[in-house]
Amino acid sequence: xxxxxxxxxxxxxxxxxxxxxxxxxxxxxxxxxxxxxxxxxxxxxxxxxxxxxxxxxxxxxxxxxxxxxxxxxxxxxxxxxxxxxxxxxxxxxxxxxxxxxxxxxxxxxxxxxxxxxxxxxxxxxxxxxxxxxxxxxxxxxxxxxxxxxxxxxxxxxxxxxxxxxxxxxxxxxxxxxxxxxxxxxxxxxxxxxxxxxxxxxxxxxxxxxxxxxxxxxxxxxxxxxxxxxxxxxxxxxxxxxxxxxxxxxxxxxxxxxxxxxxxxxxxxxxxxxxxxxxxxxxxxxxxxxxxxxxxxxxxxxxxxxxxxxxxxxxxxxxxxxxxxxxxxxxxxxxxxxxxxxxxxxxxxxxxxxxxxxxxxxxxxxxxxxxxxxxxxxxxxxxxxxxxxxxxxxxxxxxxxxxxxxxxxxxxxxxxxxxxxxxxxxxxxxxxxxxxxx
RNA sequence: GGAGGAUUCGCCUAGUGGCCUAGGGCGCACGCUUGGAAAGCGUGUUGGGGGAAACUCCUCAGGGGUUCGAAUCCCCUAUCCUCCGCCA
Numbered sequence: 001x002x003x004x005x006x007x008x009x010x011x012x013x014x015x016x017x018x019x020x021x022x023x024x025x026x027x028x029x030x031x032x033x034x035x036x037x038x039x040x041x042x043x044x045x046x047x048x049x050x051x052x053x054x055x056x057x058x059x060x061x062x063x064x065x066x067x068x069x070x071x072x073x074x075x076x077x078x079x080x081x082x083x084x085x086x087x088x089x090x091x092x093x094x095x096x097x098x099x100x101x102x103x104x105x106x107x108x109x110x111x112x113x114x115x116x117x118x119x120x121x122x123x124x125x126x127x128x129x130x131x132x133x134x135x136x137x138x139x140x141x142x143x144x145x146x147x148x149x150x151x152x153x154x155x156x157x158x159x160x161x162x163x164x165x166x167x168x169x170x171x172x173x174x175x176x177x178x179x180x181x182x183x184x185x186x187x188x189x190x191x192x193x194x195x196x197x198x199x200x201x202x203x204x205x206x207x208x209x210x211x212x213x214x215x216x217x218x219x220x221x222x223x224x225x226x227x228x229x230x231x232x233x234x235x236x237x238x239x240x241x242x243x244x245x246x247x248x249x250x251x252x253x254x255x256x257x258x259x260x261x262x263x264x265x266x267x268x269x270x271x272x273x274x275x276x277x278x279x280x281x282x283x284x285x286x287x288x289x290x291x292x293x294x295x296x297x298x299x300x301x302x303x304x305x306x307x308x309x310x311x312x313x314x315x316x317x318x319x320x321x322x323x324x325x326x327x328x329x330x331x332x333x334x335x336x337x338x339x340x341x342x343x344x345x346x347x348x349x350x351x352x353x354x355x356x357x358x359x360x361x362x363x364x365x366x367x368x369x370x371x372x373x374x375x376x377x378x379x380x381x382x383x384x385x386x387x388x389x390x391x392x393x394x395x396x397x398x399x400x401x402x403x404x405x406x407x408x409x410x411x412x413x414x415x416x417x418x419x420x421x422x423x424x425x426x427x428x429x430x431x432x433x434x435x436x437x
Numbered sequence: 438g439g440a441g442g443a444u445u446c447g448c449c450u451a452g453u454g455g456c457c458u459a460g461g462g463c464g465c466a467c468g469c470u471u472g473g474a475a476a477g478c479g480u481g482u483u484g485g486g487g488g489a490a491a492c493u494c495c496u497c498a499g500g501g502g503u504u505c506g507a508a509u510c511c512c513c514u515a516u517c518c519u520c521c522g523c524c525a
Binding site for chain 2: 038039040042043045046047049050052053055056057059084085086087088089090091092106257380387
């Protein structure tokens, strides 16, 4: 959620942000009105409650005097007490009514506030999905024709190597499921270990987080808005399967106040990710590029808001370092405003070259959520200026299935074998080549 | 799944219907003292809402209730602990 004070002071800025996202901007005016009503209700309740407390404070002493009073003053005191209690009873009614009104106004404001997406970073390109800007292209794309190689896609290579079993994935779990088998399974472990090692070397704390979370964690990270249709919900237990370790890593410090001096706090989580892929029917149906479940190593930072932009650049830097080490050509794009998630103010994707498709495809993504998630999850920091929300950022180190797609395809050889990039060899027992069975 | 117990300001704790407007200790911060430190003494130390401010309200795990008035009494929920059962 955004800061209500900012909404009051500069509603135009919020409207502009909603517009750039292609989202409803009328919510802004409704929210301004609701906030005003809430504050008025707060004042009435506070005043009445104060009156009630003052009255209440007089009851005790009066009862004491009545107890010790002689017969002559008793009737007068008793009458006074009765009058006091009668007044208090009447006041109690009004306090209760005012409290109910206050709570209702509060709930209304909170509900509207939850609808608002994060303010976009003015630096983000404006527009829809295709309006991204290319930041940089990195690496050299192989000329397979010149090498005399007929390009196989990852499904073919995966079969040759005995690395991916899609048919049996479908048999057991349905479409968009797979087994990683043999060298494929080892490849996942190698990628994960390599990623975790890179992160740990840069001061991240490794984490194995729960992949099943309560509604509050899902809501707090902003996945129950427009993204809700892509989330698996376990009806019987009112729990959610996470689509990314970002969820448990963000909720990890919910309701906490962190010392500003301890920031940035960096965690790297390895978890399964579950996505319903509603609305993507028919897209990327072949292979393991778009699946309902995959494993992922995700970086997560809790940062000082003033440091968030720099931290975002650092996360992107580590993502790039990882794909550099895999010797896979890629480009970095600055995602356009209309394609940002509800929580993100700005987002950079790394898109790896996929030879079989002859285009770049998303393999990682890093978002600066500024204070948006932190407000929802009540994560704050304490510094000289007091207590206030901090910034959260996340970035993929490796989404295993997509990395495998890029790796197998970019490093394939004429005979269907796959060259192992140097950086990965230590994690595969020194193997330099994956060969067909 | 069953039976008990617990949950108060970072930590420990007092508190069984009205001077609890939540007390004390530890820790922490600042000050006094000191050549410097320790000790000692003093002051401060949960968050949040409203308000320009004075100030005011909320916050004793969360939610409901009883009452003129709830940390305190009642009900529900959550989490943790102990024991039993079941399972790995």
